[in-house]
Amino acid sequence: MTTTLIEAAYILEGFRGDEPILHRDAALVVVDGKVAEIGDKASLEIRYPDAKRIGNGRTAVVPGFVNAHHHVGLTPLQLGSLDHSLELWFATRLGLRSVDLYLDTLYSAFEMIASGVTTVQHLHSRAPGGYDGLMAASRSVLGAYRDIGMRASFSMAFRDQNRLVYEDDQAFLKRLPEDVRPALAEYFAEFGNTLDEQAAVFETLFEECRDENRLAVQLGPSNLHWLSDRALARAADLSERYQAPMHVHVLETAYQKEYAHKRAGASAVRVLADHGLLNERLTVGHGVWVTSADIEACAEAGVCLCHNCSSNFRLKSGIAPVNRFVEKGVRVAIGIDEAGINDDRDMLQEMRMVLRAHREPGIDAPSPTSANVLRMATEHGAATTPFGESIGRLTPGSNADLVLFDWDAVTYPYQSLDIAFEEVLVQRAKATSVRTVMIAGEIVYENGGFTKVDRDAVLAEIAAQLARPDTGKDQARKALSAAVLPHVKAFYRDNYRLPPRSPHYKMNDQG
Ligand SMILES: [Zn+2]
Structure with missing residues (x-):
């Protein structure tokens, strides 16, 4: 049985309607790939003394x-x-x-x-x-x-x-x-x-x-x-x-x-x-x-x-x-x-x-x-x-697919606390502040590296494979693409109407 205890300043469990279910200064326990519980950090530490510890008081955890x-x-x-x-x-x-x-x-x-x-x-x-x-x-x-x-x-x-x-x-x-x-x-x-x-x-x-x-x-x-x-x-x-x-x-x-x-x-x-x-x-x-x-x-x-x-x-x-x-x-x-x-x-x-x-x-x-x-x-x-409700939230029993953000990195050098957590996350978080990604309880990405x-x-192998010159087949496909393009254009011009203009592209000459 593998157990992980994640300490965090914010844990977004999911939503009740459109209302975020947010836990402050809490911990989340993962047992065998699934979320076991979310609760008070001190009491979870006592109950799971052998758990691997990740996260800290400046971490934010959200569903993957x-x-x-x-x-x-x-x-x-x-x-x-x-x-x-x-x-x-x-x-x-x-x-x-x-x-x-x-x-x-x-x-x-x-x-x-x-x-x-x-x-x-x-x-x-x-x-x-x-x-x-x-x-x-x-x-x-x-x-x-x-x-x-x-x-x-x-x-x-x-x-x-x-x-x-x-x-x-x-x-x-x-x-x-x-x-x-x-x-x-x-x-x-x-x-x-x-x-x-x-x-x-x-x-x-x-x-x-x-x-x-x-x-x-x-x-x-x-x-x-x-x-x-x-x-x-x-x-x-x-x-x-x-x-x-x-x-x-x-x-x-x-x-x-x-x-x-x-x-x-x-x-x-x-x-x-x-x-x-x-x-x-x-x-x-x-x-x-x-x-x-x-x-x-x-x-x-x-x-x-x-x-x-x-x-x-x-x-x-x-x-x-x-x-x-x-x-x-x-x-x-x-x-x-x-x-x-x-x-x-x-x-x-x-x-x-x-x-x-x-x-x-x-x-x-x-x-x-x-x-x-x-x-x-x-x-x-x-x-x-097909995974349905087993992912996309961190309610107990869900798969432990989750992301740990370094909240200091998201909010540095300042973020007003008047702005709600989800607003800051969606509007300011960048991939550079993702610290850890866990899927089915396993850490697959940590501090910029894949485990x-x-x-x-x-990437080196992709670069090496694509560095080769075009093969005869590559050249033939490019030529085919160039040869058919004007006929594809003509097909739509001759058989289809131009799409109607949406309001975004109309002038406002009246009123
Ligand atoms: Zn598509």
């Missing part, structure tokens, strides 16, 4: 954060793609260098853990090679999280159509000059995994991770345009049979809104409902272009929203109506996605983005509070994973 939407390690920008509208980004990303998946996963895990993330919702977008290829990719990613000690909810994307634009692959190929077609057809074939293969991958991984404490598998039906009606039904069926949560990109862009109407004459949320996916196991990723009726339907069905604030800014998706979701009682989680505002995975930074981006003008206009944002990053993020993986060696 959940990054509820994550795909890759090295960012598209690092690998050669500028930010574009999402629809063009799919094309520019065709030309990116491939990176060893194990190292790639560790790369972003370093950034996440260092900013207090203890659980990641890893949505793996694609892998070539049928069942074997998908399994190998999944095991590389899961192996990296296992080695670094991070809690992860993993899904391999479920998708069976429209691999580059919002129309059938064969139809799009016909739009291309004849000399470009073979290379894109080859790319489509490489990623043409069947639904049966994808379902088998989910089922195998689900069983493999069933007894793992820190790893779990869920479903990632990727987005309406990527899923045929058959695929939607298959995902709904698997989710029902395995009681597995699902995370779907929904209405990330205005083009996706129009796509749903072209396809089904209805909102994407309505289409998901019609195929049996709108239930308490579903998380809507992005949800930027929803209607009021969509939000009502999500609230009624107990769906979660995952808000990817930075990504929505960077990929010109727009601003999600987060305050409207909150007003209707939808649980909102936070995801950093592939395009964090600093091109990294700093959860503290992302929380501040969410705090600032939805401050509607007007004295009585709604805006998220720091407590709202903290709850999004912990309890609500947890709700989007289970050699970060310097991993």
Whole structure:
């Protein structure tokens, strides 16, 4: 039995509604990976005399954060793609260098853990090679999280159509000059995994991770345009049979809104409902272009929203109506996605983005509070994973996934005590003041170093692997990306309307 006693000036246990449950000058005891109790330090020291001691009178302890939407390690920008509208980004990303998946996963895990993330919702977008290829990719990613000690909810994307634009692959190929077609057809074939293969991958991984404490598998039906009606039904069926949560990109862009109407004459949320996916196991990723009726339907069905604030800014998706979701009682989680505002995975930074981006003008206009944002990053993020209520809070019995901040470092050289703890934490805490990160009772990060993986060696290996010149295949992919880009642009210009302007970009010439 391993026991740890954490002394702290502040312990944020969780929330009662939106009210933080805060313990002052207290201690938290961890026994065998779980929170045993929170209480008076002196009496806990007597009752647990052999416990390992960490923390001190200037420590703040909070539940570990959940990054509820994550795909890759090295960012598209690092690998050669500028930010574009999402629809063009799919094309520019065709030309990116491939990176060893194990190292790639560790790369972003370093950034996440260092900013207090203890659980990641890893949505793996694609892998070539049928069942074997998908399994190998999944095991590389899961192996990296296992080695670094991070809690992860993993899904391999479920998708069976429209691999580059919002129309059938064969139809799009016909739009291309004849000399470009073979290379894109080859790319489509490489990623043409069947639904049966994808379902088998989910089922195998689900069983493999069933007894793992820190790893779990869920479903990632990727987005309406990527899923045929058959695929939607298959995902709904698997989710029902395995009681597995699902995370779907929904209405990330205005083009996706129009796509749903072209396809089904209805909102994407309505289409998901019609195929049996709108239930308490579903998380809507992005949800930027929803209607009021969509939000009502999500609230009624107990769906979660995952808000990817930075990504929505960077990929010109727009601003999600987060305050409207909150007003209707939808649980909102936070995801950093592939395009964090600093091109990294700093959860503290992302929380501040969410705090600032939805401050509607007007004295009585709604805006998220720091407590709202903290709850999004912990309890609500947890709700989007198979771990549910076992993480995201520090009530006795919960998994001991927690972060120790050096409160002096957060508040130095001065912080008025009139400002509440959660306000100071969300508005001022930086990754540099994270002292210790514990996951399932195990310290995985301490004083800037990882305890289970050699970060310097991993980064050196990534640098060495990517220092090599482009291979012939790399060059061919870059050429393909450049060749298809104008045709992708033309496809949307010819077939889709320009997104309507939001109030943020209109002039105020009247009144
Ligand atoms: Zn995404």
